[in-house]
Amino acid sequence: MSEEFAPSNAYRGPITVCVMLATLMQSLDTTIANVALPHMQGSLGADQDQINWVLTSYIVAAAIATPLTGFLTGRFGLKRLFLASVAGFTIASMLCGMAQTVAQIVVFRVLQGLFGAALVPLSQTVLLNINPPEKQGPAMAAWGMSVMAAPVLGPVLGGWLTEDYTWRYVFYINLPVGILAFVGMSVFFPRPGRRSEAKLDWLGFTTLSIAIGALQILLDRGQELDWFSSPEIVIETLISGSAFYLFLVHTFTASEPFVRPRLFRDRNLSAGTLFVAIVGLTFYASLALQPPYLQELMNYPVITAGYVMGPRGLGTMAAMVVVGRMIGRVNTRVLLGIGLALSAWAFYAMTGWTPAVSQEEVVYVGVIQGLGLGFLFTPLSAVTLSTLRPSERPEGAGFYNLSRNVGSSIGISIVGALLARTTQENHADIVQHVTAVNRLLDQPIIGHFWSPTTAAGRAALDAMITNQAQIIAYMDDYKFLMIATLAVIPLLAVFKGGTGAPSGERAPVMD
Numbered sequence: 001m002s003e004e005f006a007p008s009n010a011y012r013g014p015i016t017v018c019v020m021l022a023t024l025m026q027s028l029d030t031t032i033a034n035v036a037l038p039h040m041q042g043s044l045g046a047d048q049d050q051i052n053w054v055l056t057s058y059i060v061a062a063a064i065a066t067p068l069t070g071f072l073t074g075r076f077g078l079k080r081l082f083l084a085s086v087a088g089f090t091i092a093s094m095l096c097g098m099a100q101t102v103a104q105i106v107v108f109r110v111l112q113g114l115f116g117a118a119l120v121p122l123s124q125t126v127l128l129n130i131n132p133p134e135k136q137g138p139a140m141a142a143w144g145m146s147v148m149a150a151p152v153l154g155p156v157l158g159g160w161l162t163e164d165y166t167w168r169y170v171f172y173i174n175l176p177v178g179i180l181a182f183v184g185m186s187v188f189f190p191r192p193g194r195r196s197e198a199k200l201d202w203l204g205f206t207t208l209s210i211a212i213g214a215l216q217i218l219l220d221r222g223q224e225l226d227w228f229s230s231p232e233i234v235i236e237t238l239i240s241g242s243a244f245y246l247f248l249v250h251t252f253t254a255s256e257p258f259v260r261p262r263l264f265r266d267r268n269l270s271a272g273t274l275f276v277a278i279v280g281l282t283f284y285a286s287l288a289l290q291p292p293y294l295q296e297l298m299n300y301p302v303i304t305a306g307y308v309m310g311p312r313g314l315g316t317m318a319a320m321v322v323v324g325r326m327i328g329r330v331n332t333r334v335l336l337g338i339g340l341a342l343s344a345w346a347f348y349a350m351t352g353w354t355p356a357v358s359q360e361e362v363v364y365v366g367v368i369q370g371l372g373l374g375f376l377f378t379p380l381s382a383v384t385l386s387t388l389r390p391s392e393r394p395e396g397a398g399f400y401n402l403s404r405n406v407g408s409s410i411g412i413s414i415v416g417a418l419l420a421r422t423t424q425e426n427h428a429d430i431v432q433h434v435t436a437v438n439r440l441l442d443q444p445i446i447g448h449f450w451s452p453t454t455a456a457g458r459a460a461l462d463a464m465i466t467n468q469a470q471i472i473a474y475m476d477d478y479k480f481l482m483i484a485t486l487a488v489i490p491l492l493a494v495f496k497g498g499t500g501a502p503s504g505e506r507a508p509v510m511d
Helices: 012-028 037-044 048-076 078-098 102-116 119-130 133-164 174-188 202-222 231-253 261-265 267-297 302-309 311-326 332-350 359-385 390-431 444-450 455-486 489-493
Strands: none
Touching (some): 012 078, 012 119, 012 133, 037 048, 037 102, 037 267, 048 078, 048 102, 048 119, 048 390, 078 102, 078 119, 078 174, 119 359, 133 311, 133 359, 202 390, 261 267, 261 390, 267 302, 267 332, 267 359, 267 390, 267 455, 267 489, 302 311, 302 359, 311 332, 311 359, 332 359, 359 390, 390 455
C-alpha cells in the first residue's frame, strides 16, 4: 500500500478532501444523534436504558470491526475497502432514518458501526502515506479538523433537524455527504494494488469480539439488573473474561495471530492506545451527559441545547490549527500536557454547575474543553502512528481506534450507571431530612406546593427531591471524568522520540 499511496501522488489534495468527507460523515454520527435522543425515545416508545443502545450499539459494532481494518485492506485493497465502507455506511444511515422500532434502529446502527469502522483508520493511513514526514503533522491537523467538526455541526444540525423536521433527518443528512465521498474516491484514488492472500485468524477475531460484546452488554444492563445480584450479569462477566483470556493465550501462542504482539513493542503505539481510551472515555461520556442535562434539568429546547454545545467544537478546531503548526517544533509531551490540563479544568468547572448556570458559562466551559481536546487529538494521533512503518499503519491505526471506541463505549455506560445509582442514593439521603415535622414545611408558600399531607404535595415534593438528587449526581459524574483525565498524566513519560527505523521509513514526531 505504500507504493499505491506515495508522497508524490498528483492527487494529494482531492484525496485529502475525500477522506475528510468520509471521516466527517462517520464522526458526525457519534454526536448528531445525542440531542435527538429524547425525541427518539418518545417516538419509538423506549425507556432510558433502551435508547442508550442507539449510542452504544454503534460504538460497540465499530469497536469490534475496527481491528479487521489491516486484514481487509491487505485482502481487498484500500480503494475497494474504502468504497465499500462509504457505500455501506450511507445505506445503513438511510435505514436508521426509516426505523420504526427500537430493535430496528439498534440493528441498523450496528450496521453503521460495522461499515464505518474502517473509515477513520484508513483515512489516517492514507494521509500519513501520501505526505512526506515534514508534512504529516499539518496533514493530521487538517484531517483532525474534519473529525472535530462533528462537535460543532453535530449538536447544531441535530437540534435544528429534530426541531424543524424530525429526528430521522439526523441520519438522512449522511446521504449527500456519502455520495460526494464515494464519487470522489472512485475518481481520484489510485487503482487497487495487488491483494494479499493472508488469512484471517478467526479464533482470535471471534474471541476478541465476544469479549468486547459481552463487556458492553453487562455494562449497559448492569444498572437495570442490579449488577452482580443478577445471574445474567454474572454470566456475561464470565463470558467476557473467559473470551478475553482465550484471546490472550491464542495471541501469544499462535504463529499468525489476529493481533501481532510485536506491533506493541513500539512504545508510542502501546502508550497511545491506552491514552486514547481514556480520552475517548471522558470526551464522549461528557457529550452523552450534557444533552439530557440541558434539556431535562435546564428545560432548554433541543435546538438551544445544540447551539450552546456547538462552540465546544469551534474551540477544538481552533486548537488544531495552532497545534498543527506546533508539531515538530514543540515537544509533543508539552502539547498533550496542555490538553489534559484544559480538559481537567473544564470538568472541574462542571462539578459546580446547577440548572441556574448561565448559557455564557456553558459555552465558555465548552470552548475550553474543546481547546483541550484539540491539543490532545492531533499530537496523539501523530505520535502514536508516525513511528510505525507504512505497512504497519493500517493495523496500528485499527487498534488505536479500537481503543478509542471501547473507551468511549465504556465511558458512556459508566457515567450512565453512575448517574442512575447516585441519583437513587442522593434521593434516599435527601428524603431523610424531609419529614412531616420539618418546620420549613410550616411556611405557607412551601406548605402549599410541597405539603406531605396531600397526594399532589407529595408528588411535587418527590419531583423536587429527584431533581436535586440528579443535580448532585451530575456533579459526581463530572468529578469522575476529571479524575480519569488527571490519571493519564503519568503516561506522558512513556512516549519516546527519535525515528528508530532504517532508511527513513519512520517519521520523527517529537523533539
